Amino acid sequence: MATARPVVSIYNFENPSEKTGTMPMPVVLQSPLRPDLVREVHRDMAKNKRQAYAVKPKAGYDTAAESWCTGRAVARIPRAPGGGTHRAGQAAFGNQARGGGMFNPTTIWRRWHRRVNVTKKRHAVACALAASALPPLVMARGHKINQVAELPLVVSDGIQSLTKTKQAKEALKKLGCGEELQKVIDSKSIRAGQGKARNRRYVKRLGPLVIYNEDNGITRAMRNIPGVECAHVDRLNLLRLAPGGSFGRFVIFTEGAFKKLSDIYGTLKSGAPKKKGYTLPRAAMANADLARIINSTEVQSVLRPKMERYTHGIKRNALKSKELMEELNPGSTERRAVHLKSSQKGTPEYDEVQKKKKARIEESKKYNKEHKKGDETFYKTLMKAFEAKAAADAAKKAAEKADDEEDEE
């Protein structure tokens, strides 16, 4: 986003409708937005204020229980020794036993805290600050900023010297935070869950975060206003800037604090003067407008044109579809029509076929006359063989008869 930095108006804390001056926006507030980073860092940072909990070290094991082993018609679980009391012989030690220890007892040496890289933490804060300068993000987080003149909201330094809560409340209301403060008051309700019995009885929404440079009473003035938190610009806390891991807290800067942001964070080129070795995060893409990049001449000029996809449709059977057959086999319909016509009487095709048939029959007759006459035909040669056999049989019979007659005589 290498554009000229926008200019932010500074509002008079007593009379917010008038502006006492302007200031260019610090580069921090133009950091790239990384909700994933903020969420991750918040998650880990929030673990650092935890207090350990665990069951007693000896819980469930403070008996001299021993298993009775087999052979006594009872389960093999360890049992409390002795006699004369109900406790004797009762099961002990196991998580299934009454009065036994729990499965996998909670321990105090659980890793409660997480360390986060310093640069990561700093990047997250820069990101959260940047988000607080964007109305859509602040509104999305749930803050009521419709009456607020400008975001980021910068107020003249006089507000740092307020001592009375009443005055502070007036000032905030005049700046347009009335709806926001009312939202906080309305949201006070009893906590759901056991927390209510553990000194965390009430929950309410968060209101604006006032970031100051010099505390001349402002912390004490703002302290009792429900929802309002104060922070010194040198010590910004991600857990305040992005409560719950969601960035876009409604932030009110004082003039001094706003100016100091540039001193603390510097620019991308100069690095951060007050944070050793740290430079503000850079965006992964200089120009994140994908549509513009894709449609630019530089890209479009080297693209090949978009092509239609090959569609093959449903496979049809050419043997059934005449159109498809014509498509695949040009002239087939024509030939088929001719073929069909040749069986219709009266058409020239029919006559043609009949002519050919006649010629074929003629040819056949001629062939037969030539080759299937006289004694050389198949039939005649076959019968000749039979006749020969018949003659031989007859001769044999005659010979037998002659013999018989001779014998008789």
Place this chain on the structure above:
Amino acid sequence: MAERYAISKVNVPEGAAVPELVKMKMEKEEKLAEEKKQALAAKQKAREEERAKLKERTVAYEKEYADTAAELVKLRREAKLNGNFFVEPEAKLIFVVRIAGIMKMSPKPRKVLQLLRLKQLHNGVFLKVNKPILNMLKLVQPYVTYGYPSLKTVRELIYKRGFGKVSKQRIPLSSNDIISDALGKHGIHGMEDIIHEIYTVGPNFKQVSNFLWPFKLSSPKGGFVNKRHGYCEARGGDWGNREELINELLGRMN
């Protein structure tokens, strides 16, 4: 390629101010649309020429088939007339169908079936008859049935179940363009060219047969006799060479 440009229409509401980028896009699309129109016209012209040529070739093929058949008849008659024997020409083309499933297949026949592209039950391929192929078939005899397909069978298989291998995909032969693009360099531009090349086992048989994806046939209507036994056994069976009688089976499987 220009025929396939995807031209997107930009809807501009009446009297609206058109952004710079949209204007540029519209100009570009116009130019592409022009190119596309010209390419389509050229393609149409080429297509008509190609179809006319294909028509001529088809008529020539039909004549060729009829002539070869008539020639055989003539030679048979002549032989009988002279009291000679006519030695029928050996088959040049066989169609092989895989009969056996994929379970419990020994490695050697399994490999041969893979090489023949018979990877699934009832898959069929056209093969040229030569010594190496016949030796391969010997190895897989009990798992396939094969024979000499007639022209009618070849036509019906290719028209009904013809799919081509286009960039490793199984694409239906729904248009002669597909064939032309794949086999144009071998002079084969249409269905009838494929059928002719297959049936007459021409010089480009290998390329054409390989272009054709293995035919996926149905199980035969009316059933097999007995897949566990050979066709030529007295008790009846199905595997092995059934010569001309493959046509009857394929008529039921196609």
